[in-house]
Amino acid sequence: MSQSNVFVLMIVIPLILSQPVRGKDCVCELQNSDSAFPESKLANVEITASQCSGNITSEKMTEIDILVLGLKRRIKHLEENVSMLEKEDNSNLYAAVSLRIIELELAEIQDLLDKLNRTTSNYQQLSVETAVELLNIKDIMVDLEKFDHSQVMMKQRENQRIKRDLEHCKDELNATSPPPTLSAGHCGLGHMVNVSGPKTYSLTVYGTSYSFGAWGRDANPAPEDEKKYWLVVLSSSNVFGHFVRQYSSLSTLLLGIGPTDSYISSSNPTTNTIQGPNMVMYGNALYYNCYNTLSVCRFNMTTRTVSNVALPNDAGFNNKFPFGHLGASYSHTDMDFATDESGVYVIYASTGNFGNVIITKVETSTPPVLGQTWYTSLHRKTVTNTFMVCGVLYATRYIDKDIEEIFYSFDTRTNKECYDLSIYIKKMQTNIKFLNYDPRDHLLYVYSDAYIVTHEIIFQ
Structure with a gap:
């Protein structure tokens, strides 16, 4: 075993004897044969997880929805303007203006489509990269679990499973129940x-x-x-x-x-x-x-x-x-x-x-x-x-x-x-x-x- 993996603990234990022995101490040498805990791996996992959280936020994930809704509105406006142009009967007096409005609407729709395509492409790439990172994190955490000699992680997962089952039971129990009558300001929802x-x-x-x-x-x-x-x-x-x-x-x-x-x-x-x-x-x-x-x-x-x-x-x-x-x-x-x-x-x-x-x-x-x-x-x-x-x-x-x-x-x-x-x-x-x-x-x-x-x- 290499020296870096051996932990030596020197303990000095004074002996209490019926007869005092002057100048005599008992020295015990304890050696830890386990591998040293890889703190650097855990630190890297924490950094990677933090970066994933920063890259994927609720605000970013709603950006596509907002662009799609905006696109729907623009298309609706375009349909209305085209319909208005078709109904015009004014010897082309306003046709140029109407066509210009339609041209601007089409430009805005194209701009929204470009943004939507860019956003979708970025999120697809982000999704692929994040999936890889999560798999790496999972592999590292499985490797680190061997240091969990007290099986804390296993018991924690079991507790989480029990909590999920309990919440599921509560949801089923309350599925057909009317909302509780609560006094004003005491709903437990926060501000x-x-x-x-x-x-x-x-x-x-x-x-x-x-x-x-x-x-x-x-x-x-x-x-x-x-x-x-x-x-x-x-x-x-x-x-x-x-x-x-x-x-x-x-x-x-x-x-x-x-x-x-x-x-x-x-x-x-x-x-x-x-x-x-x-x-x-x-x-x-x-x-x-x-x-x-x-x-x-x-x-x-x-x-x-x-x-x-x-x-x-x-x-x-x-x-x-x-x-x-x-x-x-x-x-x-x-x-x-x-x-x-x-x-x-x-x-x-x-x-x-x-x-x-x-x-x-x-x-x-x-x-x-x-x-x-x-x-x-x-x-x-x-x-x-x-x-x-x-x-x-x-x-x-x-x-x-x-x-x-x-x-x-x-x-x-x-x-x-x-x-x-x-x-x-x-x-x-x-x-x-x-x-x-x-x-x-x-x-x-x-x-x-x-x-x-x-x-x-x-x-x-």
């Missing part, structure tokens, strides 16, 4: 720090005909209804709707296959008609603002019956305190409905609170009952939308056609307000007409100028 996406972005089967509407999932579904999605379009003057359309899954919604329609009334607008785009589904019932009243309506999807409860007499309705931006307003949005982990809320304003936002819990009984109420200092006409997460109200405002900002929060547990959140949502269309949070998947469901969109909330 909201970002919004990613869009994760889903698609036109409905109605095309661009109806720019106001709402969609999503039941936040507290009945057993076997967990995968259903609902959709409401305001088919009369972008203000009123009289039926709810349901789909068995997101795929059938996107493809427009096999819908089931539940009619609240026979026509628009009339008693019990849905008024405004702000509504939610909870416990197999749709909550919305009833036609021409300051009432919260509850439509039971099974019995097809409507019950209601009135807001205070000074509450705004019929465009008294609507959402808006830049001097414009979103028609008949005086009442906004929201769901979170603990139930349903209605968000509105009143003259008694100087047009500022009021939050009221809606008890989901039949008929519904107004519960606890919170008053804020946020003026409602400065807001484009609101939603609730874990008992915290969030408000958005219009920045430009591409960006919406979540700028405000109100915690119903502490009554604490914050005006400087600065969390940005990347929009694919200009106006967000409906926005709600689903506590089951932590997604924001958006209806934006006839498009249905989802964004994922990132918690700290």
